[in-house]
Every structure is written in structure tokens, then in C-alpha cells.
Amino acid sequence: MINLYLPLTYDKINSLEIFQEVRLNGELFVARDQAHKRIFDLLDSNSELPFDIKNQTIYYMGPSPAPKNYLIGSCGPTTSARMDYFSPRLLDIGLKAMIGKGPRSKQVIDSIIKNKGIYFTAFGGCGALYNSKIIEVSTIAFEELGPEALLKIKVKDFPCIVAIDSKGNSVY
Amino acid sequence: METFVNRLKKALIKSSIELDPSIINLIKRAKQRENGNTKQSQASLVVLSSILENLELSKTTKIPMCQDTGMFDVFVDIGRENKSNLATIEAAILKACSLASEEGNFRKSVVEEPVFDRNNTKTNLPPIITYNLVDGNDITVNVLLKGFGSENCSSLRMLNPTASKQGVIDAVLEIVKLAGGKPCPPICVGIGIGGTMERAAYLSKRALIRDLEDNNSDSRYRELEKEILDKINQTRIGSGGLGGITTALLVQIEQEPTHIAGLPLAVSINCWADRKATIIYKGHLYD
Numbered sequence: 001m002i003n004l005y006l007p008l009t010y011d012k013i014n015s016l017e018i019f020q021e022v023r024l025n026g027e028l029f030v031a032r033d034q035a036h037k038r039i040f041d042l043l044d045s046n047s048e049l050p051f052d053i054k055n056q057t058i059y060y061m062g063p064s065p066a067p068k069n070y071l072i073g074s075c076g077p078t079t080s081a082r083m084d085y086f087s088p089r090l091l092d093i094g095l096k097a098m099i100g101k102g103p104r105s106k107q108v109i110d111s112i113i114k115n116k117g118i119y120f121t122a123f124g125g126c127g128a129l130y131n132s133k134i135i136e137v138s139t140i141a142f143e144e145l146g147p148e149a150l151l152k153i154k155v156k157d158f159p160c161i162v163a164i165d166s167k168g169n170s171v172y
Numbered sequence: 173m174e175t176f177v178n179r180l181k182k183a184l185i186k187s188s189i190e191l192d193p194s195i196i197n198l199i200k201r202a203k204q205r206e207n208g209n210t211k212q213s214q215a216s217l218v219v220l221s222s223i224l225e226n227l228e229l230s231k232t233t234k235i236p237m238c239q240d241t242g243m244f245d246v247f248v249d250i251g252r253e254n255k256s257n258l259a260t261i262e263a264a265i266l267k268a269c270s271l272a273s274e275e276g277n278f279r280k281s282v283v284e285e286p287v288f289d290r291n292n293t294k295t296n297l298p299p300i301i302t303y304n305l306v307d308g309n310d311i312t313v314n315v316l317l318k319g320f321g322s323e324n325c326s327s328l329r330m331l332n333p334t335a336s337k338q339g340v341i342d343a344v345l346e347i348v349k350l351a352g353g354k355p356c357p358p359i360c361v362g363i364g365i366g367g368t369m370e371r372a373a374y375l376s377k378r379a380l381i382r383d384l385e386d387n388n389s390d391s392r393y394r395e396l397e398k399e400i401l402d403k404i405n406q407t408r409i410g411s412g413g414l415g416g417i418t419t420a421l422l423v424q425i426e427q428e429p430t431h432i433a434g435l436p437l438a439v440s441i442n443c444w445a446d447r448k449a450t451i452i453y454k455g456h457l458y459d
Contacts, residue, residue, distance in 0.1 A: 019211040064239045064279035073277055074239035079321045079354050102354040102413055123222040124356030125445045127239040128230035146292050147279050161215055171414055
């Protein structure tokens with residue numbers, strides 16, 4: 001078990017290997033399909049992104065509504081493959097890590113090698129478990145997308161497994 | 173109508189936070205089988221333990237086990253002797269789905285149209301509703317909270333009529349391998365064989381709905397279910413797609429007559445969060 005503190009830099013991840021269990025701590029961003037599309041629209045029009053992506057981590061997730069007295073609802077990972085089209089360009093401009101579930105395309109793996117990034121798999125369907133690991137939530141942009149809005153969250157002991165390491169080794 | 177709505181609403185909310193004990197047992201068995209002798213098996217053990225921990229948490233906190241509370245996929249079996257008004261049944265189902273979404277804090281996951289604006293309906297409606305006439309006097313409603321991580325991996329093949337058993341096995345394995353780690357394995361696999369294209373798809377969902385204790389009436393298909401389950405578990409996709417021993421928890425087949433020229437085959441994939449709500453209503457629904 002390895003504790004990692006966000007934001008991640010290459011020196012924190014270069015020795016990580018596939019299948020290793022890690023616990024993430026700190027701030028990261030939440031975005032899924034439509035938020036990625038919006039980020040691409042902003043990049044295409046040379047507009048500023050709503051957050052500085054350098055060394056950041058994106059979690060592919062769209063939560064269910066927060067019940068009373070909770071910060072957020074169920075919040076497990078969504079299928080990463082749907083973000084494959086978007087990831088290489090985001091890695092090129094500074095994104096360091098991605099969290100989701102399931103395999104990635106060859107293009108994403110190549111981009112991870114090129115940009116010295118990393119991909120973690122969270123445990124699919126475990127939305128109540130991940131709820132208990134989130135200690136702060138704020139909406140950063142695209143609020144009108146509802147469950148697909150861009151969020152910033154703070155996590156504590158957020159469990160995942162290294163699925164593609166910075167050398168491009170993959171568990172899939 | 174109020175009783176019907178209330179019972180269905182409660183069943184829907186319960187299905188989002190608790191799995192049927194028969195499915196939990198299959199997950200526990202999968203965990204026992206995972207020997208931890210390889211990195212793959214160790215990682216799969218972590219996934220299976222996390223799933224069981226998640227199920228405990230969702231039951232106590234009432235937070236849905238998965239954030240994708242799905243699209244309501246509703247199957248209504250109406251007894252031929254039941255005197256209900258169909259429009260009243262429909263209204264009751266819509267009301268129950270709407271109330272469950274709100275009170276159960278379901279994610280609003282439905283968009284108005286698929287291609288252009290994809291505006292969220294913000295109600296989780298409409299559900300998919302299929303009506304079916306059966307013998308008897310009751311109304312049985314089965315609802316799948318159909319998550320789309322797994323639904324995106326469902327697929328259909330129009331096989332040749334001479335494809336026989338091997339052709340069916342090959343096609344299912346091809347679909348499951350293509351899905352790989354995407355649909356949150358260990359998965360549940362519903363297979364519909366026969367009918368027309370859309371009937372096979374419908375049957376594949378009926379296979380997912382079928383109670384684990386209700387065996388296929390034809391022993392040859394029961395054997396085929398076992399054989400396909402074994403073969404899927406030989407793929408070593410594994411829990412979480414991490415290469416362990418268990419890829420699928422169950423395989424169920426529903427078969428029906430078909431045309432001399434064809435062998436329609438549909439595979440519906442459900443994740444381990446095999447969420448089903450069932451009510452059997454013994455009365456009649458009027459306005």
C-alpha cells in the first residue's frame with residue numbers, strides 16, 4: 001500500500017508499478033464525457049480553461065445527488081474508454097494522472113509514456129465506498145451539465161490500483 | 173393505485189442500495205475462489221473485497237451502491253384475467269419511477285434525444301416499459317436499474333441458422349472479450365436466442381431478470397448456460413478487468429421459436445451491481 005499526495009509530479013510516480021495498491025490524498029478534478037467536450041471547445045477557441053491542468057489529476061465520474069447531510073452522493077468511476085479520444089491532448093498540455101475504470105486505447109498508453117503520466121483504476125460500481133473518501137466538493141465549471149459538471153474534490157485515502165504506469169505497462 | 177405506486181417506489185429505492193442475497197453470495201463465492209497467488213488474483217481480491225465493503229456501506233448509509241442508478245427498464249407481465257386499465261398501470265409506473273428518483277437520490281441520467289443537444293430530462297424519465305400478457309390474475313413488474321457502463325457492452329448478432337451450439341458460444345465469448353474490463357466485472361450475462369432481432373434483445377433482458385432459482389426449462393440450455401459461464405471465466409478478464417479468476421457471476425439464457433433462415437442472438441451485460449426490483453400486485457388498477 002502506497003500513500004500518494006496530490007498534485008502528482010513525475011518523481012512521485014516514476015517508481016510506481018502496475019498492480020500496486022495506492023491511496024490518493026489531496027485535491028483533484030472530476031470530469032466525464034460532456035465536460036471533456038467542453039474543455040476541447042475551450043482549447044479549440046484558444047480560451048482559458050477553468051483550472052490550471054499542469055500536474056493535475058482527473059477522475060472520470062458523475063455523482064448521484066448528495067443526500068441531506070452529505071457532501072456528495074454515490075461517486076464511483078465511470079468507463080475510461082469513452083475519454084480515450086480526449087486524453088492524449090490533455091496529457092500534452094500538462095495533465096498528469098487519470099482515474100477511471102477499465103482499459104485505455106493504445107493512443108492513450110503512448111501519450112502516457114510520452115508525457116510521463118499515469119492511469120489508476122478505481123473500483124467500478126463502488127460509489128458508496130468512494131463517497132466515504134471525499135472530504136470537500138466544489139463546482140468549478142459547466143454547472144448546467146448537472147451530474148457531468150466539472151468539480152474539484154478533496155480526497156482522503158482514496159483507494160485505487162496502478163493500471164498503466166508511466167512506462168506504459170498495463171494491467172489489461 | 174397508491175399501494176401499487178408505493179410498493180414499486182420502495183422496491184426501486186431498495187434495489188439501488190441492496191443487492192439480492194443470491195447475487196451477494198455469488199460475489200462472496202468469487203472472493204473465496206480467488207487464491208491471491210498472482211498479482212492479477214491479488215488485485216482482483218482487492219476489487220471483490222471493495223465491492224462487498226461498498227455493499228455494506230450502501231445498505232447502512234442509503235447512498236446508492238453505484239452512482240449510475242441507470243435507466244428504468246420496466247417489464248410488466250399482466251395476467252389475462254386481470255381487469256386493470258393499461259393506462260392506469262402506465263401512470264402508476266411513471267409515478268413510482270419519478271418518486272423513487274427523487275426520494276432515493278438517483279442520478280438524473282436520461283437525456284431528451286440522443287444525437288444533438290442531449291438535454292437532461294432532469295427527472296430520470298421516461299422509463300423503457302414493455303408490456304406482456306401472461307396466464308393468471310396478477311400484475312408482475314420487474315425493473316432493471318440498467319447502468320450504461322455495462323449496457324454499452326451489450327450486443328446482438330444475427331447468426332446463421334446452422335451456427336448451432338458452437339456458433340452461439342463463439343459469438344457470446346466474442347462479445348464478452350470485446351467488453352473486457354469496461355462493464356465492471358464480475359458481470360451477469362443475459363442471453364436471448366431466437367425470435368426476431370428485437371425479440372432476441374428483449375429475451376436477453378428477460379434472462380437477466382429471471383430469478384436465479386428459476387432454471388431454464390430445457391436441460392440442453394441449462395448445460396449451455398454452464399458451459400458459457402465456464403468459458404467466460406477462462407478468459408481471465410477477471411474482477412475489475414484485472415485478470416483474476418472470476419469474470420462472470422452468472423449466465424442465463426431465454427430461448428424462443430425463430431425463423432428457418434435465422435438464429436438471432438442478443439447478449440445483455442449487467443455489472444455485478446445486478447439491481448432488480450420486483451413486485452407482484454394481486455389487485456386491479458382502475459382510475
